[in-house]
Amino acid sequence: MIMKLRLSKLPCRARTQVWALSLLLCSGICLFNASFMSIWAAPSPNIDLEEQFQEALELHLNSRGEVWIKATDPNERFDSLFSTYQIDLLIKQGGFDVLFNAADEAFELEVDRVRGMGSPPTPPIGYPYLPRPIHKGERGGLDGTSCRTCHFSGGPDGGGDGTSLAMFRGDGQHLNTATLRDAPALLGVGYLVLLAQEMSQALQKQKEQAIQRAKAMKESVKLDLSFQGVNFGYLVAQANGEIDYSHIEGVSHDLIVRPLGWKGRHHSLVEIADESLALHHGLQSDHRVHKYKDQAEIYLGTGPEWDKDQDQVIQELDAGHPAILASYMALLSAPIYTAPQTTSAQLDWAKGRGWFEQVGCAYCHRPVLRVKPAALNISVQGKRSYSTVIKPFEHGQEPRIRRVDYSSDAQGRIPAGSPLFLYSDLKRHDMGERLADRQDETLPEGQVVPRQLWLTRPLWGLAQSAPYLHDGRAQNIHEAILWHGGEAQSAVELYRTLKPNEQGLLRAFLMSLGRPNVLLVE
Structure with missing residues (x-):
């Protein structure tokens, strides 16, 4: 068996040690370094190469075993699609390390037609869905089979490599109707969302203070909006409670800081995960169906209630699947x-x-x-409905x-x-x-x-x-x-x-x- 051992930014001496170790543990191992070596890069003096190698090898063997089981038993193909009940069970019985490992499997899961991947026109049984790289409005397309497909440049949970651009919100046919996006790296995104959450709360509090002052003084009040020296312009509160938002800068008028997406599209990890499942894989979760039930024609499709996207797969994803992907991102390590x-x-x-x-x-x-x-x-x-909390400062990788x-x-x-x-x-x-x-x-x-x-x-x-x-x-x-x-x-x-x-x-x-x-x- 030929395996590739990927080492990021390990020095030559360390690579030699791992090469010797690999010869002892498993013959036929190919070693390579796939990362950029900074001019200031230096190895950690506390790297336990043998322990890291054993963990990486165990992960590889487990993954190979999962592939074999799913290939030989069709009923096992759904074990990486998570329900809210399973998330709760993982946290209570195994803790957040177990949750992260399970979520990692969900992140790298290769979806297929059996799981509900794809959108019309539906091909004959036994044939795969044709890709639709140019998305059709908010319905998306079919341009990937796994989250890892686009999030691996520079290492696990990285960004895109420029060769797999997403073509969002087009007409499904013409490139000049779509907006192009390369996938951003995901490391540290949990802390990023926490910061945005704190910024939003601070801006909302400042707005409420302006409203209260305007009512008390019975005149309009101008208030500068800022957070730790970052200026967001100003608003004007009227004595009757109305707000003039025309001078706000860098944030939407609802004063919610959205750190996800190149334009600042989302502030919730659940929403970005759920949208990605639909736009890239053609998978509609129960959460998405519930959220957009009144805008089904735009976001879901025109099919019957039980199969809005008309892919002949009913109840494709439990709401737990976007939840576990959100938990995974929340627990990722920081740059x-x-x-x-x-x-x-x-x-x-x-x-x-x-x-x-x-x-x-x-x-x-x-x-x-x-x-x-x-x-x-x-x-x-x-x-x-389901809700849990993730504490990156305590449980993060x-x-x-x-x-x-x-x-x-x-x-x-x-x-x-x-x-x-x-x-x-x-x-x-x-x-x-x-x-x-x-x-x-x-x-x-x-x-x-x-x-x-x-x-x-x-x-x-x-x-x-x-x-x-x-x-x-x-x-x-x-x-x-x-x-x-x-x-x-x-x-x-x-x-x-x-x-x-x-x-x-x-x-x-x-x-x-x-x-x-x-x-x-x-």
């Missing part, structure tokens, strides 16, 4: 800094970060925002976000919360005509995001997430910077004035924003 190890490299790193801030990149790509440890609510509706610095700030105050070095303000910004979509995007709640507005993508994990930008058009960081326009145009012009070596230091600094080492057997 990391690859810190310089030598004095000269540390000096270059500091210079690169200095240029990053001086040209103005840090105005939108805020290096750090703080988030308080809290729980993410995973809730689904349907024939059986390593490396987790931790607070290690309790020092005071410049004003002598000790900031609350743990720092997230995500390099984003989670606002929408005007990026100019060159990056603008073909059309505006309407969110599920009805708000419209103009074609030139984009969410500030977090830069953590950047080193392993090429290609860049929403459609993968930039093959490297230099190209990605030059594509910026609109509000970022002045920063681009300042970047152009830097000497080549100064530009290189800035880009090298960005390449220190990476992801944890990964050991896989494939």
Whole structure:
């Protein structure tokens, strides 16, 4: 049996050790390194190669066993489709590590026609559905058979590689009607949603304060909206309780920060998972059917109540399946800094970060925002409503976000919360005509995001997430910077004035924003 052992950013000496170990444990192992080696990359001194190899090998053998069982017994093909009852059982009996492992299987599950994959026209029995890469409105298409299909560039739970772009909300036939998207990396997304949740609560509280002040003073009140130095414009509250939202910036008028999607489309991991199942695989969960029962023609299809998408499969997914995928994303580890190890490299790193801030990149790509440890609510509706909580700070995979610095700030105050070095303000910004979509995007709640507005993508994990930008058009960081326009145009012009070596230091600094080492057997 030939297996591939994938090692991310392990040094030559470590690779030699694993090669020797692999010869002892299993003959015929092929070893390769599939990740970018940062100029400052260094191995962890505490890597237990034998333990990691044993775990990776065990995972591989379990996966191979599952494949064999499903291939020989059709009744076993549904064991990776989860119900809300199963999620509850996994948490109560096995804890969150068991839940994560089960959810990982669901994330990598290869769906097929038997499970309900696909959409009309229905092919004859025994034939697969034809792919529909250009989606048809909010009904989506058929452009993948597994979440891993698009989320693997740079390692597990990574982004797209630019060759499998999703073609959203077209007419099902013509490319020029669709909007193109490359899959973003998923590491740290649970912490990201927690931060957005805290930001939304803060903005909502500020709005309520403005309303109360306007009523008490019996006159209009103007109130600036901000969170940890991120400015969202201002609103004006009238004495009668009405609100003027026309001067709000970077967020929808409902003041909900949406960190998911290139345009800031969703704020819930359940909703992004549920939408992805429908748009990419043609799988409609009980949660989705319940949510869009009054908009079935747009989101579900025109078929009978028991088979809206007319694929001849009834009750395709329990609401538990998007819930377990949401739980999986909530428990994913966080990206990391690859810190310089030598004095000269540390000096270059500091210079690169200095240029990053001086040209103005840090105005939108805020290096750090703080988030308080809290729980993410995973809730689904349907024939059986279900809700549970996930606490990434307690149950997340390593490396987790931790607070290690309790020092005071410049004003002598000790900031609350743990720092997230995500390099984003989670606002929408005007990026100019060159990056603008073909059309505006309407969110599920009805708000419209103009074609030139984009969410500030977090830069953590950047080193392993090429290609860049929403459609993968930039093959490297230099190209990605030059594509910026609109509000970022002045920063681009300042970047152009830097000497080549100064530009290189800035880009090298960005390449220190990476992801944890990964050991896989494939």
